[in-house]
Amino acid sequence: MSGDGWSPRALWRGFFPETPREGADAIVQNFLLHALPVRITRRALSWLATGWLGTITLHIFLVLCLTGGVLLFLYVPSIERAYASVKDIEYVVSFGSWLRGTHRISAHLMVAAVVLHLVRVFLTGAYKKEGAPGAFRPLNWWVGVVLMMLTFGLSFTGYLLPWDQLAYWAITVGTQIAGSVPFVGDEVRMLMLGGDTVGQSALLRFYVLHCFVLPAFMIYLIAYHMWRIRKDGGLAVTDRVVAEARETARVAPPSPGKTYTLMGATQGVNAQAASPASLLARESEAGGVSIVRRTVAIFLIVLAICSLLGLAMPAQLEEPANPAVTPNPAKAPWYFLWLQELVSILTFRIGDTLIDGSFLGGVLVPGILIGLLASWPLLDRSPAEAAGVWFHPSRKRQNRVFLLLLFAAVILTIIGTFFRGPYWMWVWPWDPSHGHASWV
Amino acid sequence: MSDFSSRFARSDFRLLVAGGVLLLIAFGIAFVREVDPEWADAQDEVQAIVQERLGAEKAAELPTGIQQIWIEPLDRVDRCTTCHTTIEWGAELAEAPHPARSHPQGLFGAHPVESFGCTLCHGGQGWATSADAAHGNVAFWEEPLLDTERAKRYGLSRSELMELRCAYCHQGLEPVDGMPLLNAAKEKVFDCLDCHRLPGLENDKPSAPDLGREGEKHPSKYIFPEGFEGERSVLNWHIEHFLDPKKMSPGSAMPKFGLSRKDAAGLALLVMSWRRQDLPAAWTPKTGE
Ligand code: HEM
Numbered sequence: 001m002s003g004d005g006w007s008p009r010a011l012w013r014g015f016f017p018e019t020p021r022e023g024a025d026a027i028v029q030n031f032l033l034h035a036l037p038v039r040i041t042r043r044a045l046s047w048l049a050t051g052w053l054g055t056i057t058l059h060i061f062l063v064l065c066l067t068g069g070v071l072l073f074l075y076v077p078s079i080e081r082a083y084a085s086v087k088d089i090e091y092v093v094s095f096g097s098w099l100r101g102t103h104r105i106s107a108h109l110m111v112a113a114v115v116l117h118l119v120r121v122f123l124t125g126a127y128k129k130e131g132a133p134g135a136f137r138p139l140n141w142w143v144g145v146v147l148m149m150l151t152f153g154l155s156f157t158g159y160l161l162p163w164d165q166l167a168y169w170a171i172t173v174g175t176q177i178a179g180s181v182p183f184v185g186d187e188v189r190m191l192m193l194g195g196d197t198v199g200q201s202a203l204l205r206f207y208v209l210h211c212f213v214l215p216a217f218m219i220y221l222i223a224y225h226m227w228r229i230r231k232d233g234g235l236a237v238t239d240r241v242v243a244e245a246r247e248t249a250r251v252a253p254p255s256p257g258k259t260y261t262l263m264g265a266t267q268g269v270n271a272q273a274a275s276p277a278s279l280l281a282r283e284s285e286a287g288g289v290s291i292v293r294r295t296v297a298i299f300l301i302v303l304a305i306c307s308l309l310g311l312a313m314p315a316q317l318e319e320p321a322n323p324a325v326t327p328n329p330a331k332a333p334w335y336f337l338w339l340q341e342l343v344s345i346l347t348f349r350i351g352d353t354l355i356d357g358s359f360l361g362g363v364l365v366p367g368i369l370i371g372l373l374a375s376w377p378l379l380d381r382s383p384a385e386a387a388g389v390w391f392h393p394s395r396k397r398q399n400r401v402f403l404l405l406l407f408a409a410v411i412l413t414i415i416g417t418f419f420r421g422p423y424w425m426w427v428w429p430w431d432p433s434h435g436h437a438s439w440v
Numbered sequence: 441m442s443d444f445s446s447r448f449a450r451s452d453f454r455l456l457v458a459g460g461v462l463l464l465i466a467f468g469i470a471f472v473r474e475v476d477p478e479w480a481d482a483q484d485e486v487q488a489i490v491q492e493r494l495g496a497e498k499a500a501e502l503p504t505g506i507q508q509i510w511i512e513p514l515d516r517v518d519r520c521t522t523c524h525t526t527i528e529w530g531a532e533l534a535e536a537p538h539p540a541r542s543h544p545q546g547l548f549g550a551h552p553v554e555s556f557g558c559t560l561c562h563g564g565q566g567w568a569t570s571a572d573a574a575h576g577n578v579a580f581w582e583e584p585l586l587d588t589e590r591a592k593r594y595g596l597s598r599s600e601l602m603e604l605r606c607a608y609c610h611q612g613l614e615p616v617d618g619m620p621l622l623n624a625a626k627e628k629v630f631d632c633l634d635c636h637r638l639p640g641l642e643n644d645k646p647s648a649p650d651l652g653r654e655g656e657k658h659p660s661k662y663i664f665p666e667g668f669e670g671e672r673s674v675l676n677w678h679i680e681h682f683l684d685p686k687k688m689s690p691g692s693a694m695p696k697f698g699l700s701r702k703d704a705a706g707l708a709l710l711v712m713s714w715r716r717q718d719l720p721a722a723w724t725p726k727t728g729e
Pocket residue numbers: 050051052053054055056057058061114117118121126127137140141142143144145146147148151222225229234235236237388
């Protein structure tokens with residue numbers, strides 16, 4: 001750092017580094033880059049280690065912020081104007097249909113990406129508590145669990161805003177399930193909706209949550225999530241690289257007869273080259289250049305794919321919300337359909353008593369699953385070597401159970417999406433469905 | 441410099457380029473769609489027709505860009521005039537092809553375009569700026585344009601089918617000029633009072649469903665018999681029901697009235713118009729009562 005205090009040049013300083021050293025300096029000196037690691041191991045940089053799914057999720061979130069930020073100027077959160085303002089976005093606003101399509105498809109993709117990221121972290125054991133001194137990855141796993149719930153929350157609150165039939169009934173079904181919590185269910189529902197039914201106060205609440213509160217939490221927590229990775233000594237996979245470097249240094253000790261030299265410039269195994277630190281240096285490169293390049297590339301691709309999908313699959317807008325006309329069936333948003341499916345499976349009749357599955361399937365099961373997810377880093381007893389490795393043999397059983405549960409949820413979601421018709425009865429997607437009649 | 445020639449550098453650079461190219465493609469498609477929308481082609485078409493028939497001077501008067509009739513008190517907007525730019529132009533375009541054709545003039549006297557727009561009479565989706573969406577021939581739009589083609593499905597002319605929407609406003613059993621089909625149907629409903637309560641006509645001991653708001657009953661509540669062939673619409677349900685009540689409503693006590701299909705359609709449209717129409721007084725015709 002030069003001694004002349006802060007100057008705006010710090011913003012772009014080091015954008016065009018000419019040596020690795022300058023690249024590393026840029027990370028330290030540049031405000032925009034300071035969250036990145038100075039060095040990154042090649043293993044962490046590879047696609048296989050992480051799929052870069054977290055970064056992809058982050059960039060989909062950025063696309064959502066960009067498109068949503070524009071939509072904020074166009075959408076009116078009142079039950080009289082909401083639907084009409086969305087129609088106007090579709091039909092008269094320049095690029096409006098594209099913006100809305102991109103925002104909608106990105107929201108779906110973000111839910112998918114965040115779940116895939118969680119699956120990756122689980123299967124690589126990257127949440128494990130064992131790590132370098134000062135590292136504690138479970139914390140980031142917990143932050144992640146909250147980030148995932150925030151993602152669901154953002155998507156769910158956004159669902160209501162167009163104020164069409166889909167929105168109205170998905171939120172009605174969703175909040176009914178929340179209302180089945182014993183003792184406080186009605187209060188929970190009341191808190192969400194600001195009333196007994198989905199109306200103006202619900203719309204306003206969802207709007208404020210969707211556009212301000214939840215994104216603010218999200219941005220803050222994502223920053224914290226990134227910072228924790230630094231504090232945990234990089235991704236879990238770097239722990240493996242470090243451990244392997246130590247191992248190599250141990251099995252290939254400095255050859256006798258060689259003198260220790262501070263220069264260490266000779267080729268081959270000498271004390272310098274075999275020390276863990278220098279092995280690590282060989283295994284890694286300047287983060288400033290490679291991560292920035294990689295990140296920008298991923299951002300461009302994510303933005304491009306979301307934009308293209310937004311053009312190819314414009315967002316639907318159903319009929320205006322009509323409390324008097326219940327669609328049959330009324331479905332929750334797709335990523336909650338496995339729960340709705342569970343609710344329907346768990347709702348049955350014994351004699352004259354109807355067992356209502358709402359609480360069991362809609363509250364208890366997801367509650368237990370979230371609880372298990374949250375406590376898993378503390379329950380997992382596999383050895384330290386299992387962190388940062390795909391399908392480590394010592395984690396075989398838990399991986400199997402995890403994948404089985406995931407598979408079940410996916411299957412239930414598919415059933416709920418494509419195979420459920422009126423009265424939640426089984427239908428084949430290729431059967432002609434009459435829907436309901438038209439007026440004329 | 442070995443850091444910079446890492447094996448990732450080159451493949452990442454390729455990704456960077458691919459991302460940029462994809463993004464340009466996306467922006468390109470969006471841009472082309474934006475500068476060449478469907479309605480601009482329709483405006484060009486009208487322009488060409490006017491130019492050919494009425495000369496360049498007239499053609500220069502045509503509006504460009506999205507047009508709309510905004511009826512603030514009703515919170516309605518009709519953008520039909522974006523394509524139907526010459527709708528108010530008079531007889532010289534009365535035979536021109538759509539969308540250059542001008543409107544039959546008589547009706548605009550009692551229903552000025554500025555305050556009635558188009559969809560109140562025609563149906564369709566006023567917000568929309570593409571033909572299919574504006575004419576309501578898309579998913580999730582419940583009030584399609586009552587056009588010639590749709591009318592044909594019921595053996596009606598377009599203006600006969602449109603009487604449905606005239607009757608949304610022109611309620612009551614008094615005859616109204618320009619609504620011959622419904623005027624005829626109105627004469628038949630006194631028979632129905634034996635069993636039903638009708639709007640404005642009390643019935644002390646109704647033995648059958650109250651028809652006072654039959655027109656509000658949502659399509660999802662009409663049940664079609666198993667294997668029903670034909671138009672699945674409320675209109676058709678009523679037509680078939682009037683021709684043979686037991687066919688649509690097994691075991692119905694309602695008699696067959698021996699109506700012709702056209703009379704049944706008139707009665708069906710009349711029954712469907714029995715709904716509340718919450719419009720300000722200026723849009724509500726004064727009835728004779
Ligand atoms: C908005 C949602 C999220 C964003 C933007 C995000 C972002 C990221 C990023 C960029 C990374 C770096 C590695 C990678 O790209 O895979 C990462 C790592 C990590 N994430 Fe997330 N994440 C999110 C949600 C989650 C969730 C739902 C979990 C799990 C419950 C989670 C747990 C972790 C953990 C434990 C790491 C460290 C992995 C390791 O050390 O290998 N994150 N996250």
